[in-house]
Amino acid sequence: MLPHLILILFLFALGACIGSFLNVVVWRLPQIEHDPNDRSFFAPVLKTIEGLSNPPSHCPKCKNKLKWYDNIPVIGWIKLGGKCRFCGQSISPRYPIVEFLTGALFVFYYVMFFMLQIGPCAAHPNLVPHATLGTLRMVPRPLAFLIDYPIYLLYMALVSGLLASSLIDAELFIIPVEIPWVLALLGIVAHAIIDKPSLPGALNASAGGAALALGGGIGLIISIVLFQKGILAQSFPDGEPMQDVDVETLSPQGKVLDYATPEFLDPPKPPEMPTRPMSRRELAAEMRKEMLFLLPPMVLAIVWWSLTTFVPAIGRVWAQAVALNFFSGLTGAILGALVGGFVVWITRILGTLGFGRLAMGLGDVHLMFGVGAIIGAGAATVAFFLAPFFGIAIAIYMLFTGKRRELPYGPYLSLATAFVLLFGCPIMAWLTPGASGLALMIRELLHGGAVAG
Ligand SMILES: [Zn+2]
Numbered sequence: 355m356l357p358h359l360i361l362i363l364f365l366f367a368l369g370a371c372i373g374s375f376l377n378v379v380v381w382r383l384p385q386i387e388h389d390p391n392d393r394s395f396f397a398p399v400l401k402t403i404e405g406l407s408n409p410p411s412h413c414p415k416c417k418n419k420l421k422w423y424d425n426i427p428v429i430g431w432i433k434l435g436g437k438c439r440f441c442g443q444s445i446s447p448r449y450p451i452v453e454f455l456t457g458a459l460f461v462f463y464y465v466m467f468f469m470l471q472i473g474p475c476a477a478h479p480n481l482v483p484h485a486t487l488g489t490l491r492m493v494p495r496p497l498a499f500l501i502d503y504p505i506y507l508l509y510m511a512l513v514s515g516l517l518a519s520s521l522i523d524a525e526l527f528i529i530p531v532e533i534p535w536v537l538a539l540l541g542i543v544a545h546a547i548i549d550k551p552s553l554p555g556a557l558n559a560s561a562g563g564a565a566l567a568l569g570g571g572i573g574l575i576i577s578i579v580l581f582q583k584g585i586l587a588q589s590f591p592d593g594e595p596m597q598d599v600d601v602e603t604l605s606p607q608g609k610v611l612d613y614a615t616p617e618f619l620d621p622p623k624p625p626e627m628p629t630r631p632m633s634r635r636e637l638a639a640e641m642r643k644e645m646l647f648l649l650p651p652m653v654l655a656i657v658w659w660s661l662t663t664f665v666p667a668i669g670r671v672w673a674q675a676v677a678l679n680f681f682s683g684l685t686g687a688i689l690g691a692l693v694g695g696f697v698v699w700i701t702r703i704l705g706t707l708g709f710g711r712l713a714m715g716l717g718d719v720h721l722m723f724g725v726g727a728i729i730g731a732g733a734a735t736v737a738f739f740l741a742p743f744f745g746i747a748i749a750i751y752m753l754f755t756g757k758r759r760e761l762p763y764g765p766y767l768s769l770a771t772a773f774v775l776l777f778g779c780p781i782m783a784w785l786t787p788g789a790s791g792l793a794l795m796i797r798e799l800l801h802g803g804a805v806a807g
Pocket of ligand 1: 413414415416417418438439440441442443
């Protein structure tokens with residue numbers, strides 16, 4: 355019991371410090387302005403890092419630098435009585451609340467994973483390890499912190515990123531792309547390093563999954579380059595129309611911006627959006643641009659998969675590459691990112707074409723891209739389809755508390771992902787027979803087709 359207690363105290367403190375950083379991210383990230391004419395890749399990255407670190411924490415009213423001990427999470431705010439040491443201006447209680455919440459989440463997942471054994475699981479060695487679908491996991495093995503801390507820390511990075519993007523999304527109806535991109539990078543690097551089939555939460559891809567990931571990944575890079583060069587057109591060049599959410603909640607008077615107490619002279623502004631509803635025809639034209647963007651990744655994924663499946667010489671080399679944990683982990687994470695983003699994007703395109711009004715934001719596409727790189731293709735897809743249930747739950751809560759405030763989709767996706775981190779294993783074990791049956795059927799069909807042809 356004692357080692358648990360020491361770890362819990364340590365992880366709470368660690369989480370609270372991360373929460374302190376999240377406050378900075380939530381407050382400053384939407385304010386960083388990028389030069390739209392700057393097409394280089396690294397300049398915006400440097401600008402983001404600089405914007406987050408400068409200036410050092412200070413009172414927004416009197417500009418005095420905070421003492422280092424005022425910056426201690428939660429405790430600093432309580433000792434100051436929620437007021438600036440120099441000018442007495444009140445500091446929003448939201449700062450210590452976010453710090454406490456992050457610390458509490460770190461502890462919550464520790465207790466669930468390592469004390470109650472509810473969390474990621476690994477494939478059973480005797481049960482087709484990763485032969486059918488890359489990310490299906492069957493049987494749990496006990497989690498131990500000293501062995502499994504890498505996956506725990508990776509998941510906590512995800513939880514932190516989701517918390518920050520939910521707070522920003524709930525207020526400003528945007529998800530800064532920097533957050534999911536950092537998550538995607540973390541997921542891909544971490545899974546390449548730590549994954550092996552016996553590790554709970556590992557994403558080691560099958561040969562087919564790895565082929566789809568590599569082809570799709572190369573296709574995505576091609577699309578991004580063509581987009582940067584202006585060959586692929588940007589959809590909604592004047593900003594996306596807000597049709598699903600009440601535009602009034604975005605007006606400066608109607609907005610609830612806790613950070614924007616009067617001392618903040620320059621609160622972040624919600625992005626300007628055309629309020630005129632777009633016609634079905636106009637929307638369809640924008641969706642065609644987005645389908646064109648998706649074409650290279652889809653075509654290359656299928657081409658690469660076909661080459662490795664139907665050309666025996668390539669297939670043999672490919673199988674050897676995928677046998678390396680480094681390579682199957684890397685491609686498993688890439689596959690997760692691609693599938694996570696693709697499921698949202700295709701829903702957006704089909705929903706918009708079908709209902710004649712914009713469904714889902716591109717921010718949600720980015721978000722699930724980052725989520726998928728960490729939890730994998732199967733879990734990200736499950737989270738996406740669970741998200742509406744969390745939307746309903748929150749709507750009922752708001753109905754009873756009398757708070758009527760529209761929320762964008764990001765927070766629901768985040769809640770569903772936080773849920774899948776805990777219960778993804780049993781859900782996917784339950785879905786596995788159907789999914790492997792489907793894979794088997796497809797394989798039989800293709801095999802039969804190849805023989806007949
Ligand atoms: Zn002050």
